Amino acid sequence: MFAVGDRVVYPLHGGAVIKCIEHRNQGGTELDYYVLEMLFEHMTVSVPVANAVRLGLRYITPANELDEVAVVLKSEPDVQSVKSISWNRRFQIYMDCIKTGSITEVARIFKILTILEGNKKISVGERRLLHNTRQILQSELMLVLDIDADAAERWIYKYARP
Secondary structure, three states, X not given: OOOOOOEEEEOOOEEEEEEEEEEEEEOOEEEEEEEEEEOOOOOEEEEEHHHOOOOOOEEOOOHHHHHHHHHHHHOOOXXXXXXXXXXXXXXXXXXXXXXXXXXXXXXXXXXXXXXXXHHOOOOHHHHHHHHHHHHHHHHHHHHHHOOOHHHHHHHHHHHOOO
16 A cells, blocks of 8 residues: 555556645545646646556656666667557557556657657647657656756756667
């Protein structure tokens, strides 16, 4: 079970700090919710305690595992094979990877989209997904390395040059 003040990652939104645990009455049933204070968008997200693990809520990545993220960001993925898949199918694949909550999967998608953007103009949907994956990476790095958003972005682009 997570506690107030824990640094966590919620797969679709990125890094957060557990602000409080609220008890709510829903239809006569008492339910507990983690209230997450997200690092971007000045947003809070409520996650039912009973479903937190199933929804992918997890502790932040240990700092010693960031080397693996750097390797993914430095890699040269085969974007030609990615381009051969329709945008709708690619989007579904990307979302499935993001939902896993894996920082390396998010880094892989970010890297692919960064290369695609460098090679040609990408669609609005791809640009939005690129922005979202960058924020997810950036917010977790902020928590893991205890740095601000600008330093986290510099860390990402240190390795993710297209």
